[in-house]
Every structure is written in structure tokens, then in C-alpha cells.
Amino acid sequence: MKKLIAFTITICTFIHLYSQNTYAFFGSFNRDKNTEGIYVYQLDMMSGNLSKVTTFTGILNPSFLTLSPDGKYVFACTESKTTNGGSVSSFEFNPENKSLTFINKQKSGGENPVYLAVHKNSKWLVNGNYTEGSVSVYPILENGKIQPYVQNFQYTEGSIDQGRQDRSHIHSTVFSPNFDYLFLPDLGADKIRTYRFENEKNQPLQEAETPFTKTTLGSGPRHFTFHPNGKFAYCIEEMGGAVSAYxxxxxxxxxLQRINTHSEKYKDDFESSDVHISPDGKFLYASNRGSENNIAIFSIQQDGKLKTVGYQSTKGKHPRVFGLDPTGKFLIATNAGSGDVVVFKRNPETGLLKKVDKKINIKSVSCVQIKEY
Known part of the structure; x- marks a missing residue:
């Protein structure tokens, strides 16, 4: 009987993996809106192979993408270091006819937008502007159209590194597990800023009891993620080459802890970038750019602290952003410097990564989001 049950589970799992449609969405620094900027590929959940579905031309430097919870809408921020030059755009993705259709765009409210987050109710979009150090909040209509921002907070203070931290640099906008708080790692100020998010209000960002958490001076907090259990959070520090656990x-x-993302042979000039946790909550992955170009792998202990497992080369240069598919079977790395995408299969027991199939070439690829439909 036990063998029959195990066999049935195996067959059901196989059917699920074979029949599902999982898509990977890639942004890029295309530098020219007359060239392809957003790319959509289908991820084969058996082999890990990527096959091109569609692309979009007519958008400049869509450096970061995010999706609505149902995957119907794709949002992109277009980087620009000119005053009033940045924007956030909305697209509709139809998995049946495999099309990506532009809806509209709005001004970013600051220079160099770099990160977007959507509320779980799909009614709010939050954008972080890096160069000018600000955050903008937009209502989203039911048809995916972005309305003009209703809040825009500008920050000015910097920190100890005058070359990199002369002023605030918001590098990500991350909702808490219950979507009642918003966290903003500020690379320029060495702070993780915090707001209450009251989604029923016309202006949802409200002052939090603890408005910020200080990080190590000169660390440059960049990206931020929560553990699936909601009890722990992790921030990767670009300049400090470390992950702080909370x-x-x-x-x-x-x-709780601050642990290096780099091996002992690297002493300075860190360019740590992105951080994600496997869906099972057992492993944390952190990307290092610069001279390292790898993914640091950590096991997550019961108390939330991290233990180094090892490092995996991304087989390219400048892995700016990476992502895990919803099942945790595959990790996809985007190498912006070498212009290629590499898929790795993840060992769920050890956390280690193994490259699968060939690289996909996407010029100046900057980010990836993965969604199962």
C-alpha cells in the first residue's frame, strides 16, 4: 500500500511538472528603446531549458521587473539618471497567446528607479529611486493601468563613504509577509527605512513606530527578503559584502548575525547584489558581482542564523539579479556584464547548484522574475 501511495505521488508530481506553464521574464539595459528590452521565456520544469516566447521593443532600460500576484500584469522601471527622466510602466501578459502588451506609464518621481513591488491586493505599486533617494506609491486600476503617484518621499542624508554615500540611495522596496509594513534598504544612508502600509487609505505609507534600522556604517544595504515563516529577514549589503540576519x-x-557573502580570498571592493530564500526555507542564496561573479550558498538554522555552505560560479560576469522558480527546483542567474542567462538545478538536500543546458544570450540582461501559470 505504501509503495502504491508513493508511486501515485510520484506520478502526480510528474504530471504537475510536465503540464504546468512556468515563464521567466527578463529586463535589460538595452540603452536604445528601438531594440528589444523585455524578454519572456518559457521554463521547462523537467529539463530547465529556456525557450523564447516573446519580446517587447519600445522601452528604455527596463532594469527591474515585477509581476502582479496573478501574473496578469508585468511592471517595469526604466532607469534614467536625468531629472524627471525615469518612469514605471505596465504591461499585460497573456499566457494563452503568449503576448506582452504595453498599457501605460507614469513618472518615477525621482532619478534612476531601480526596484518595484506590488501589494498582494494588486491595488498598489511601490517604486524605489536610487540616485535621488526617494520612494513613490501608485494606485493600480483593475485593468493594470498605473495611476499617478499619490505619495513621494525624498531622503537626503548620506553616510561615511563620500564617494558612494554622499546622499540617500533607495535600492529596494519590500513588503512584510503580511503586507502591513514596507521596508526600504537605503544604500546611501546605511539604514533600512520602515513604514506602516495601510492599504485602505488614499495615502497608504504611514509613519512606523520604528522608522528605520541602522546597518553597519559603510555597508550599503541593497536588497532585502523575508523567510517563508515570517519570523526572519535578511539584507544583503552591497559595499560591505555581507548579509545581515534579523x-x-x-x-x-x-x-541576529552579520556574515560575509564572500570567501576569505576577497578582502575589499565588494559588489554584493541580490538575495533570495528557497521556498522550503532551508537555504539562502546571495549574489556577488565584481571579481567574484558567484552565488554564495547558506543553510538557514532554526534560530534564523546562517551557515556558509559554499559558492557557485554564475558562469558569467556581473550577476546583478537572480531568481528561484516557485517550486525551488531551479535558480536562474542574469549576468549583466557578459550578457547571458544561466539556469542551475538546485539540490534540495544540500542547497548546491548545478548548471543545466546552454546559456541564453540577452544583451546587458539585468533581472529576472519567474511565475507559474
Whole structure:
């Protein structure tokens, strides 16, 4: 009987993997809106192979993408270091006819937009502007159209590195597990800023009891993620080459640990970038650019602290952003410097990664989002 049950589970899993439609969405620094900027590929959940579905031309430097919870809408921020030059755009993705259709765009409210997040109710979009150091909040209509921003907060203070931290640099906008708080790692100020998010209000960002969490001076907090259990949070620090682990409760972060993302042979000039946790909550992955070009792998302990497992080369240069598919079977790395995408199969027991199939070439590829339909 046990063998029959195990066999049935195996068959059901196989059918699920074979029949599902999983898509990977890639942004790029295309530098020219007359060339392809957004790319959509289908991910084969058996082999890990990527096959091109569609692309979009007519958008400049869509450096970061995010999707609505149902995957119907794709949002892109277009980087520009000119005053009032940046924007956030909306697209509709139809998996049946495999099309990506432009809806509209709005001004970013600051120079160099770099990160977007959508509320779980699909009614709000939040954008972080890096160069000018600001955050903008937009209502989203039911048809995916972005309305003009209703809030725009500008920050000015910097930190100890005058070359990199002369002023605020918001590098990501991340909702808490319950979507009642918003966290903003500020690379320029060495702070993780915090707001309450009251989604029923016309202006949802409200002052939090703890408005920010200080990070190590000169660390440059960049990207941020929560553990699936909602009890822990992790921030990768671009300039410090480390990940800080926190316990989390009701909008408050308490530091548990700070651990290097780099091996001992690298002493300075860190360019740590992105951070994600496997869906099973057992492993954390962090990307290093610069001279390292790898993914640091950590096991997550019961108390939320990290233990180094190893490092995996991304087989390219400048892995700016990477992503895990919803099942946790594959990790996809985007190498912006070498202009290629590499898929790795993840060992769920050890956390280690193994390259699958050939690279996909996408010039100046900057980010990836993966969604199962």
C-alpha cells in the first residue's frame, strides 16, 4: 500500500511538472528603446531549458521587473539618471497567446528607479529611486493601468563613504509577509527605512513606530527578503559584502548575525547584489558581482542564523539579479556584464547548484522574475 501511495505521488508530481506553464521574464539595459528590452521565456520544469516566447521593443532600460500576484500584469522601471527622466510602466501578459502588451506609464518621481513591488491586493505599486533617494506609491486600476503617484518621499542624508554615500540611495522596496509594513534598504544612508502600509487609505505609507534600522556604517544595504515563516529577514549589503540576519515581528527588526557573502580570498571592493530564500526555507542564496561573479550558498538554522555552505560560479560576469522558480527546483542567474542567462538545478538536500543546458544570450540582461501559470 505504501509503495502504491508513493508511486501515485510520484506520478502526480510528474504530471504537475510536465503540464504546468512556468515563464521567466527578463529586463535589460538595452540603452536604445528601438531594440528589444523585455524578454519572456518559457521554463521547462523537467529539463530547465529556456525557450523564447516573446519580446517587447519600445522601452528604455527596463532594469527591474515585477509581476502582479496573478501574473496578469508585468511592471517595469526604466532607469534614467536625468531629472524627471525615469518612469514605471505596465504591461499585460497573456499566457494563452503568449503576448506582452504595453498599457501605460507614469513618472518615477525621482532619478534612476531601480526596484518595484506590488501589494498582494494588486491595488498598489511601490517604486524605489536610487540616485535621488526617494520612494513613490501608485494606485493600480483593475485593468493594470498605473495611476499617478499619490505619495513621494525624498531622503537626503548620506553616510561615511563620500564617494558612494554622499546622499540617500533607495535600492529596494519590500513588503512584510503580511503586507502591513514596507521596508526600504537605503544604500546611501546605511539604514533600512520602515513604514506602516495601510492599504485602505488614499495615502497608504504611514509613519512606523520604528522608522528605520541602522546597518553597519559603510555597508550599503541593497536588497532585502523575508523567510517563508515570517519570523526572519535578511539584507544583503552591497559595499560591505555581507548579509545581515534579523528576527522580525510587527514592523521591527532585531539583528541576529552579520556574515560575509564572500570567501576569505576577497578582502575589499565588494559588489554584493541580490538575495533570495528557497521556498522550503532551508537555504539562502546571495549574489556577488565584481571579481567574484558567484552565488554564495547558506543553510538557514532554526534560530534564523546562517551557515556558509559554499559558492557557485554564475558562469558569467556581473550577476546583478537572480531568481528561484516557485517550486525551488531551479535558480536562474542574469549576468549583466557578459550578457547571458544561466539556469542551475538546485539540490534540495544540500542547497548546491548545478548548471543545466546552454546559456541564453540577452544583451546587458539585468533581472529576472519567474511565475507559474
Amino acid at each position: 528576527s522580525y515581528e510587527n514592523g521591527k527588526l532585531n539583528n
